[in-house]
Amino acid sequence: MNSGIVFDIREFAVHDGPGIRTTVFLKGCPLACTWCHNPEGQSVEPQVIRSPAGERLAGTVYSAAELAGYLNLQAEILRNAEGGVTFSGGEPLLQTDFVAEVIDLLENIHVVLDTSGYGTEQDFRSLIGRSDLILFDLKLVDRRMHLQYTGCENDPILKNLQVLSASGKPFIIRVPLVPGVTDTDRNLGDIARAVQGLPGLERVDLLPYNRAAGAKYRSIGRDFKPDYDETQPLNINIRIFEQLGIEVRVA
Amino acid sequence: MNERMARLKSKIKEGGFRPFRQTAAIDVLTECEAEQLSWPRRVARLVRRQCESETVVIDPDEKIVFTRTRAGVPGIYTPQEWSRLTEGRTLHELGPISNICADWGLLLSQGLRGRKQVALATRQRLAGDPEAREFLDCAIETIDAVLELAARYAGTAREHGRDDLARILEQVPSGRPRSFHEALQSLRICQAVVWLGGNYHVGLGRFDQYMWPYLEADLAAGRLGMQEAEELLAEFFLSLNKDSDLYPGVQQGDNGQSLTLGGVRRDGSTALNELTRMVLRVARDLAVIDPKINLRISSETDLELLCLATELTRQGLGFPQYSNDEIVIPGLLAHGYDLEDARDYAVAACWEFLIPGRGMEVVNSGAVSFPAAVDQAIRAGLEAKSDFEAILVGVGSNIQAQVQSLADDYSRLLLPPAPYYSIFMHDCLEQGYDLSRGLKYNNLGIHGAGSANAADALAAVQEFVFEVGSVQAQDLLTALDNNFNGQEPLRQKLKEDGPKVGWNDPRADLLLVRLFDDFATACEHYGRNARAGILRPGTGSAMYYLWLASGHEGMREPVVGATADGRMRGEAFSANLAPSPGVRVRGPISVLQSFAKIDYRRVCNGGPITMELSDTVFRDPESIRKVAMLVRTFARLGCQQLQLNSLSLATLLDARAHPEQYKNLIVRVWGWSGYFCELAPEYQEQIMARHYYEMN
Secondary structure, three states: OOEEEEEEEEOOOOOOOOOOEEEEEEOOOOOOOOOOOOHHHOOOOOEEEEEOOEEEEEOEEEEHHHHHHHHHOOHHHHHHOOOEEEEEEOOHHHHHHHHHHHHHHOOOOEEEEEEOOOOOHHHHHHHHHOOOEEEEEOOOOOHHHHHHHHOOOOHHHHHHHHHHHHHOOOEEEEEEEOOOOOOOHHHHHHHHHHHOOOOOEEEEEEEEOOHHHHOOHHHHOOOOOOOOOOOOOOOOOOHHHHHOOOOEEEO | OOHHHHHHHHHHHOOOOHHHOEOOOOOOHHHHHHOOOOHHHHHHHHHHHHHHHOOOOOOOOOOOOOOOOEOOOOOOOOHHHHHHHHOOOEOOOOOOOEOOOOOHHHHHHHHHHHHHHHHHHHHHHOOOOHHHHHHHHHHHHHHHHHHHHHHHHHHHHHHOOOHHHHHHHHHOOOOOOOOHHHHHHHHHHHHHHHHHOOOEOOOOEOHHHHOHHHHHHHHHHOOOOHHHHHHHHHHHHHHOOOOHHHOOOOOOOOOOOEEEEEOEOOOOOEOOOHHHHHHHHHHHHHOOOOOEEEEEEOOOOOHHHHHHHHHHHOOOOOOOEEEEHHHHHHHHHHOOOOHHHHHOOEEOOOOOEEOOOOEOOEOOOOEEEHHHHHHHHHHHHHHOOOOHHHHHHHHHHHHHHHHHHHHHHHOOEOOOOOHHHHOOOOOHHHHOOOHHHOOOEOOEEEEEEOHHHHHHHHHHHHHHHHHOOOOOHHHHHHHHHOOOOOOHHHHHHHHHHOOOOOOOOHHHHHHHHHHHHHHHHHHHHHOOOOOOOOEEEOOOOOOHHHHHHHOOOOOOOOOOOOOOOOOOOOOOOOOOEOOOOOOOOOOHHHHHHHHOOOOOOOOOOOOOEEEEEOHHHHOOHHHHHHHHHHHHHHHHOOOOEEEEEEOOHHHHHHHHHOHHHOOOOEEEEOOEEEEHHHOOHHHHHHHHHHHHHHHO
16 A cells, blocks of 8 residues: 655645546655745655644645545545546655555546656656546746756656657646746747647646745745746737647636 | 616715614603503504604605614613513513514515405404404504505605606505515515514515516516616615614624525425526625525526526625525424425524514524533543543533523513514414414524534544543643643644544544534423424524623623633634634535534524635636535535635735634635635735725
8 A cells, every 4th residue: 555645635626627626735846946836845744834823734644545535535526516636736746656546546536637747757657547637737848947947857748748648638738927937938839839739638728927926935934036037027928829729728 | 787776876885875864762652651551552653653753765866765764763661661571581682573584475465455454354353352452453553654654755756756656655565566666665665664663683585486476577568677677676685775784783784684585485396586596696796785695505406596696605795695495494394394384484684494474483592502511511521530421421411401591591581562563474463463472483493502612622532531542631621721821732732633523524523413413302302482382403603602702791601711622711613513713624525524414304493504715716607616516515415504705805804813713714826725824924915905906
């Protein structure tokens, strides 16, 4: 039996896929995006969150059976409400065996995988094969910039995007629009060309930057130091996608 | 909203009708004394003089008139006589009958003249019965007073060149309405006069049932378009907000002008009609505090209707409140209601179920304090070194003692006569008796307050003292006595690690279920009340969630200090059905699953599961639909009642002041959500600024 570490579970997550969903946030992420809004999801270790509301420990270890047992108690409700379970993070691929075992134990529940795509091809195949819909984050196509802003190469991500499109699974591309970084016409154009015509692509969701991105850092004892100008107006250029016949939404 | 309606709305909001008010109360007492009038006659005289003293107000923008110009309700007894009259008796709240629901269909289908004919016929038949005769004389006196008031309004309308209004007021409330417009006007005057006579929490009942025939006929005949109909309805709703600052209540807005929509008819067929939807639309667009709206639903209710209702929730007014017919009706049946009546239920001021025109029920006669029952049993049990089952038995006896004391108190209940209100009740005029003598249903409703905290306290004791053994009984007793002073680790353990209601965790939920079962058993054990009704246990808390924690004048229940769930002295208890304040939950699914376990067939006085959703889940049609599905989930799980609130700026401000009470408050920012209280202050500011912006 695998066990895994989870930093939060939230019911009625209305923005994490179709219908009424319960989202499991897996702790630990290989990327370190400078705009990350879930800093408590980055480390694989439990962390104390301190705020005026009191203290709590983010990071609970579950066995696969425990977590699946809790989710199965809601199976009928989630099914009836056209929803299911979403695995988010952090990065679920970092705990592939655990997530895979949980999914295998679920009783006929629709599964959404919310992933950065950063992981081994084997892990990626393992999880997308068990999911019904994939929310695939695509941040920067330029390799150098990707390394600069996330601390990682994007080769595995772009490779897994191809794996995904070949798998036939439906997926939605999610692009966080960060001013001056990901929202440039050049990057959006690169993304549009990278996803254009991919089988399984349902649409592209643009997630406009919000200056509350840094709000959680203090509660885990860190400073938020964006290496971009937060105050710069966003370039929400949906035409780049529309011109290529790609359905696009601003979330 | 057109210009006329916008003018009316802002005039009402800004108190533009208040300058017409005469603050000095009229004197009714002197003549009552001089004529040595009986109590019923004094009440009738009061209603008559109040009507006579009203100044006619006709605003050029109004199509539905009546503005209350007498602010106060004068006394009809000297204080000395009043104490003599009420000595040894229990008065409910302020005294006058309140928080019941007329069958306004009686008014509309017969007109006041028709009701008067009934009274006259009964008077002739019961000529030898002085009490019946007196009651009927009183009822007739009040009918005449309202007719005279309406005639003065009609006359003034003519003088102002408002023949349109005059024609309506010459027809109603005297006769049967010939149109939707006349039906609304008739109800406006007649309902306002109930308030004028000192009765309060005057409910509007099943509005979409008794009003629909008039709208339906107008629409079918092409006399009225949908838009005009909506405008009239909006004006009627606005009129309910004109005098509401004069109504008694715990807080401004707590005035019980509730109406009920949907559900099934007396024959079991669906009660939904175009007016049901129209009320939801108009209430959504108006966004005013009155009327409060209740929607009866079932697991089969159309998602489209629930979406429309969700759009109303989005306005942040805290309604509609949902009642689940599949649970409420069987619960009423199990408590002795006839099937047709059970299907005909409406919701009272807060959440209690009432049969319009057939219930003289005191649905809020007090509250069982679960925290007190549990706290006393835990302390006694731990001191006596009893086992956990013995503590539970102690809880049951304590609840029974509370029910006994409350019901004994209400066996001395004194209800003042209400001849005018009786006109709109079944059988009063027909059989010659006042509403205060009782109607078909004369039950007493009792709230069950602080249930989640009480269950959590029991669960903590069971878990830590009896099963795991990590807390010593004596240490817990000392900590409770000292309000956890110097015992912070123990308090944290009880508060954070114990099983909690709202987690769908049987360790806490089964104790919650047992509390309500004990409550129901105690009510059943008591049997009939002095007014030949039963006791109805409920799940509401009303204001007791605060009062039980910090005390309140005239309250029978003891203030409860620190409790075994880690709650410190003075902290509020859970409101209605909600997890204990400060308990972290995973979300609405687990909460609904916890509360679905209560046996509502035995607990049928009402009391909603209360939930607050961030306004960000109401932003787009897709999310609205998800909220609607959540409401349907509530019904499918077999819960009884639900109150959904959309988060408001006021809540955010309160969360800043009391972050420990708002651990579950989630706000959405960017493509993600966060716990509001954990965000850095400047970000909270930003979110609040955004909420504020959206509200204006």
